[in-house]
Amino acid sequence: MVEYLYLFINVDKWVTDESATPFKSFMNIRFFDPEFLREVAHGIFTAFGAPAAEAAIVADHLVEASLMGMESHGVTRILQYTQEFKAGRVKPAAPITVDSETPTSAIVDAHLNFGQVGAHKLTDVAIAKAREHGVSIVTSRNFPHTGRLGAYTTKVAEAEMIGIATIAVPVLPSLGHFVVPFGGREGRLATNPVSWAAPGTDRPVVLDMSTATMAEGKIRAAHAEGQTLPPGNVIDAQGRAITDPKDFYGPPRGNILPLGGDLGYKGFGLGILTALLGSALGGENLTEVSEHHNNMAMIAISAASFPDPENFRQRVQENMDYLRSSPPAEGFDEVLIPGEPEFRKYEERIRTGIPLPEKTTWAEICMIAREFGVSTSVP
């Protein structure tokens, strides 16, 4: 199996970008029924030994991310999770435990069960504690890759709360840290995301952002497609600004800048917060090499602790309407509130299906399915 190489390619760009036509035809994009992909994923994860309900959590999560246009967190991750399952770094059906519990806090240990299974449990615990005590913080232990962080803050928002979540990635044996501190030239952080969500009257408002300028997956995709990177995101091993992905992969390998450009101390500072909440608080140290992927923290704040919770959604919505009422700047059609682009893509793909490169990602998923006796014939 080609390790990771095609995992994060920006399929959506090919579909809309004329200049990518030769590559697109080479990759042979095909649109898949989400329900079919969900069944294939579910079949594979149950074949790994996951109970049906847990396999469904992971399959639903990946298909939803693909529907939202977040390829890097979508069904292509089946490839990574299979590798990790085979290497013993994902242990389906492992018991999830709730440790170090207080009325307002806990540490959820996934014992290397799928990250999504751990993160849903962690989120449920955070919601239950905030429902009873107003506010809570729950952190993780032994979580593999949890997927799209916004999925979990959205779940908190649906419970009439504000959810604030972070993920810090420890030093992984294969990848190390490739986001530099502001003013530094060697990686000391990952692209550690921050997400928050709140309920609106139409749908939740969801911010889900990396604290770096660029995901490593996007550099990989540009590399595979022979394209250059937008300036201001990536540096080579000497700390010089680069736009050619070749110079990033070296060797020696380059690094990614924190969010903010000249104000990169802001992205750097937010990245550190993810490390303190997800690791230092719970007793871990991000500087140690770790086999597990994601150190997660969730803060849940119930609107019910504050006056007038009945109208909380309405107030959020009024604020969003006010923001949206700004006329667009040059080059924009309208102001979109956080989460709106993903919800729109979701609605589009529910109709069009999910695009996947047939000769790489889909072919590899089929190989895995065959290996585990899961059917991939389109019904």
Added chain:
Amino acid sequence: MVEYLYLFINVDKWVTDESATPFKSFMNIRFFDPEFLREVAHGIFTAFGAPAAEAAIVADHLVEASLMGMESHGVTRILQYTQEFKAGRVKPAAPITVDSETPTSAIVDAHLNFGQVGAHKLTDVAIAKAREHGVSIVTSRNFPHTGRLGAYTTKVAEAEMIGIATIAVPVLPSLGHFVVPFGGREGRLATNPVSWAAPGTDRPVVLDMSTATMAEGKIRAAHAEGQTLPPGNVIDAQGRAITDPKDFYGPPRGNILPLGGDLGYKGFGLGILTALLGSALGGENLTEVSEHHNNMAMIAISAASFPDPENFRQRVQENMDYLRSSPPAEGFDEVLIPGEPEFRKYEERIRTGIPLPEKTTWAEICMIAREFGVSTSVP
């Protein structure tokens, strides 16, 4: 009194920037003993009717910000607070009340007492609740300008907790909103800051950042100094990128971009979070014109709820040492962790004194002092 005009001028830049020499000599920078400035400020605020302890909170806060090099939140604010006191928008000695209290949450109403007095009380309440229940969230009502947000998260850090704080600024009659939503060209937010702090073994780690690219005060300073702005921060009323501060002030007035450049949806999203925590949660709506300045929220998370709190500082410090161990990029001497530049400036100014432009800021402070019978003769 020249309204606000000289409030935010970047004094520190003049002191070090050779090209600013003519302007510097025109303004006649003079260095003041911090203790002397504290006494003058304290005298003025007690003359307004503030109890001695409350006047001390405000005076200490402003002098500390000046020592840290944060001119925009330093002793120059005496001018603004005096205007607001005279206009009845700051009411010294007003009782601070703790409302809508639950074991983990509250709303602190300053009833227009100084913002610093309200914010210290809010922080004390957040710490006390987190000490007892592990985690807390406290929001504000009727707070005038609170000053440097990092002062309050630092106080939480000193109590062996992680503090996360936000400020949202409602629509002010004089200023409106001048930070645009990502993709918009009309202001719908202020430069709403986010701060977090955690205890280290040497000193606290403190991030204190605006969610916009530039403070309005910096544009005002560049305007006063006849300088251009760095590109990528400010747009005119039509949404076009500008670098001349004249084009910002118009009329029609321009606007400031959210943090992130092409990734400005991130700064925008963080700015919205400040509005939801500081306003929507507590029952207010940021879209309404308001006479008070700052809607604050503080989340306090006690390390004592988690395993191994005794070594929490040590783990934070190890993480900071790891970050700092990155060799510097071109143009940098070293990696600085959040809060370090301000602590260093503090140590420098404890020796050199606090620089102020004698013919404007200091002259105006003297006028106010004279009006209220406070001595400004240097001892």
